[in-house]
Amino acid sequence: MPQQVLAQASSHSSPPATPQPPPPRLRQATRKQQEKDTQHREREPPPPPPPMAAVDENEDLIRAFAGMGGLGVDEAALVSAMGRWRMQPERRAQFRRSFHGFFSVSGGAAAGIERCEDEYLRHLEVEFARLKDAAVLWAMHPWERDARWAHHALHHHGGAPAGVALVEVACTRAADDLLGARRAYQALHHRSLEEDVAYLLKDPNAALLVGLVTAYRYEGERVSEELAAEEAKALAAAVVKASPAAKLVQNEQVVRILATRSKPQLRATFKIYKDLHGKPLEDDFVGEPCLQEAVRCLYSPPKYFAEVIGRAFMDDADRQAKAALTRVVVSRADVDMEEIKDAYAKQHGAKLVDAVASNTHGHYKDALLAMIGK
Amino acid sequence: MATNTVSQVVPSAEDAAALLKAFQGWGTDEQAVIAILAHRDAAQRKQIMLKYEQMYSESLMQRLQSELSGDFERAMYHWMLDPVERQAVMANAATKCIQEEFPVIIEIACANSSAELIAVKKAYHVLYKSSLEEDVAARTTGNLRIACLLQLLLALVSTYRYDGDDVNMGLANSEAKIVHEAVSNGTTDQEELIRIVGTRSKAQLNATFICFKDEHSTSITKALPHGADPTGYLRALRTSVRCLADANKYFAKVLRNAMRDSGTDEDSLTRVVVMHAEKDMKGIRSAFQRRSTVSLEEAIAKETSGDYRSFLMALLGS
Numbered sequence A: 001m002p003q004q005v006l007a008q009a010s011s012h013s014s015p016p017a018t019p020q021p022p023p024p025r026l027r028q029a030t031r032k033q034q035e036k037d038t039q040h041r042e043r044e045p046p047p048p049p050p051p052m053a054a055v056d057e058n059e060d061l062i063r064a065f066a067g068m069g070g071l072g073v074d075e076a077a078l079v080s081a082m083g084r085w086r087m088q089p090e091r092r093a094q095f096r097r098s099f100h101g102f103f104s105v106s107g108g109a110a111a112g113i114e115r116c117e118d119e120y121l122r123h124l125e126v127e128f129a130r131l132k133d134a135a136v137l138w139a140m141h142p143w144e145r146d147a148r149w150a151h152h153a154l155h156h157h158g159g160a161p162a163g164v165a166l167v168e169v170a171c172t173r174a175a176d177d178l179l180g181a182r183r184a185y186q187a188l189h190h191r192s193l194e195e196d197v198a199y200l201l202k203d204p205n206a207a208l209l210v211g212l213v214t215a216y217r218y219e220g221e222r223v224s225e226e227l228a229a230e231e232a233k234a235l236a237a238a239v240v241k242a243s244p245a246a247k248l249v250q251n252e253q254v255v256r257i258l259a260t261r262s263k264p265q266l267r268a269t270f271k272i273y274k275d276l277h278g279k280p281l282e283d284d285f286v287g288e289p290c291l292q293e294a295v296r297c298l299y300s301p302p303k304y305f306a307e308v309i310g311r312a313f314m315d316d317a318d319r320q321a322k323a324a325l326t327r328v329v330v331s332r333a334d335v336d337m338e339e340i341k342d343a344y345a346k347q348h349g350a351k352l353v354d355a356v357a358s359n360t361h362g363h364y365k366d367a368l369l370a371m372i373g374k
Numbered sequence B: 001m002a003t004n005t006v007s008q009v010v011p012s013a014e015d016a017a018a019l020l021k022a023f024q025g026w027g028t029d030e031q032a033v034i035a036i037l038a039h040r041d042a043a044q045r046k047q048i049m050l051k052y053e054q055m056y057s058e059s060l061m062q063r064l065q066s067e068l069s070g071d072f073e074r075a076m077y078h079w080m081l082d083p084v085e086r087q088a089v090m091a092n093a094a095t096k097c098i099q100e101e102f103p104v105i106i107e108i109a110c111a112n113s114s115a116e117l118i119a120v121k122k123a124y125h126v127l128y129k130s131s132l133e134e135d136v137a138a139r140t141t142g143n144l145r146i147a148c149l150l151q152l153l154l155a156l157v158s159t160y161r162y163d164g165d166d167v168n169m170g171l172a173n174s175e176a177k178i179v180h181e182a183v184s185n186g187t188t189d190q191e192e193l194i195r196i197v198g199t200r201s202k203a204q205l206n207a208t209f210i211c212f213k214d215e216h217s218t219s220i221t222k223a224l225p226h227g228a229d230p231t232g233y234l235r236a237l238r239t240s241v242r243c244l245a246d247a248n249k250y251f252a253k254v255l256r257n258a259m260r261d262s263g264t265d266e267d268s269l270t271r272v273v274v275m276h277a278e279k280d281m282k283g284i285r286s287a288f289q290r291r292s293t294v295s296l297e298e299a300i301a302k303e304t305s306g307d308y309r310s311f312l313m314a315l316l317g318s
Helices: A004-013 A026-043 A052-069 A076-086 A089-098 A118-139 A142-155 A159-172 A177-190 A191-202 A206-213 A225-241 A251-258 A263-277 A281-286 A289-299 A300-313 A319-332 A337-348 A352-359 A362-372 B010-024 B029-035 B040-056 B060-067 B072-082 B085-098 B098-111 B113-129 B132-140 B144-156 B169-184 B191-199 B202-216 B233-245 B248-261 B266-276 B281-290 B296-303 B306-316
Strands: A104-107 A114-116
Touching: A052 A076, A052 A089, A076 A362, A089 A104, A089 A114, A089 A177, A089 B113, A118 A319, A142 A159, A142 A177, A142 A191, A142 A319, A159 A177, A159 A206, A159 A289, A159 B029, A177 A191, A177 B113, A191 A206, A191 B191, A206 A289, A206 B191, A225 A251, A225 A263, A225 A281, A225 A300, A251 A263, A251 A289, A251 B010, A251 B132, A251 B144, A263 A281, A263 A289, A263 A362, A281 A289, A281 B233, A289 A300, A289 A352, A300 A319, A300 A337, A319 A337, A319 A362, A337 A352, A337 A362, A352 A362, B010 B029, B010 B040, B010 B060, B029 B040, B029 B072, B029 B306, B040 B060, B040 B072, B060 B072, B072 B085, B072 B266, B072 B306, B085 B098, B085 B113, B085 B132, B085 B266, B098 B132, B098 B144, B098 B233, B098 B248, B113 B132, B132 B144, B144 B191, B169 B191, B191 B202, B191 B233, B202 B233, B233 B248, B248 B266, B248 B281, B248 B296, B266 B281, B266 B306, B281 B296, B281 B306, B296 B306
Parallel strands: none
Antiparallel strands: A104 A114
């Protein structure tokens, strides 16, 4: 056995036939690596290749570990492998050798050991933590949840991502829930949310964000069509006046309208704008992501959330886009999940439950499906 | 602490009957009306209104409005409202002529605790089917001159201040500097000042004001430029700073100004007495007496007359 390992190691340390891959996306990486892997094996002299069954097992476990670019890990497969390969360290070594993206053979002092690539260690941590995060968030009171998200966005991200997170919380929650989140924020951090937003975000979006976060909108259905027409005109005038020097997000009229009017009133205004100008308002807010977000969230939260979920499933979704999946499902499961499912079906032509089932793995997948419901 | 005395015993049916008796015949027995209504708290007044309507099939408020007149009638109308609704009604009236009446909005926004302000805003939703912030902000349309004033008002009205005593002295120092800069700028570049006054907790603001005074040996209100104030922004700023720092002192000043010189500003007088009689009038009275040679009751007695005077006196507990 040790000779096998050493033989492999020495053949690896000869001039690298396979160049080091750049930090790849996990899904494509493992496929490419598996191709290179088979090429490599052909060039090599024996040691005997692992039996076919073992190769399949390896691939299964690779899939389970990596989530193949999806979200979550297949805990069941991992546990079963742990059982099957009990007392067989060489099986595990074989697995490590065939999983090129995750493990690489190191030279020098640690020769012969396949060590984990740091990047993929972090990936593993995130993927294993997905279920834990979902569970903790699910158990929290919605107000505390929102307060913690807002605080995290302000203090760990800042800039554009903070703005987007704040807009989401401020515009998609009911007036009393937003107020509750502000109360929870005070209890947790001994300052008001608006203090921190105004103080920490020094960018042009600050005025809009403070306005949105402090809004206590009228929640009734009464709408004035006259007022909606008037404000649609005011918004159009503001769009015309905008320039790179005088951004729309700093225009007082725009901020005032978006931050104080009730949601039904705003929807009427947006509708009139669309009728007058042939395109929805957010198209004219190009280049101002916070404003676009605000309009989308205020107009139709289900549509907005369906888009966010869709982005989490795309191939190039980054860590924040993927984390959004947990956030949306946990926070909307009790609110408007049915509408989100409808909106998702309309946007992507597939049912949300199917998309979640095929893109996520393990207990994380089960948790999401349980919260989404049939 | 409240100043009006409240009787615990009389059932509302008796009160309603007594009121009807006071209304009957030619003229009204205003003293009887005052004797009853000035000595009932909010819950009792509500009961009386319900009982009266039940017994006599007419609204007590409407009857009062037709039987009484002038300043007395206005005072009684506001007194009969539920305390939270009262503030919402006054705020709404103020938004209609905001450039003159903005102090009312500032008082409501700054003298109340965060929870009380939320209650007022909720009542506003129910009464007017729109939010207070909307109505304050909507005055900007077509009136860019008063934009600064409205920004300040909107910030004051929307905020939900932290209610606790935590203070960060380093922050207070740095913000005192920012305030000083903004104050020397006149009326331009006021965003930072509005942000500070509009979001920080009252404890934090007081610390900031103290740092300002230590640093520049004058208080903020004295440091603000006096003189030309076409938009009212400076006056609003002064009002909000005073109200946030020491509400009792501020209201005592409002009362003093209302009764100064010839003529009395009955609207302000009514507003302060009626809004605070069952809340914190005692504190306001002490603040008034600290800076005046006469007591509050004597001053009011001198400047008002008739049933209006009797009503105010009853509310003040004499």
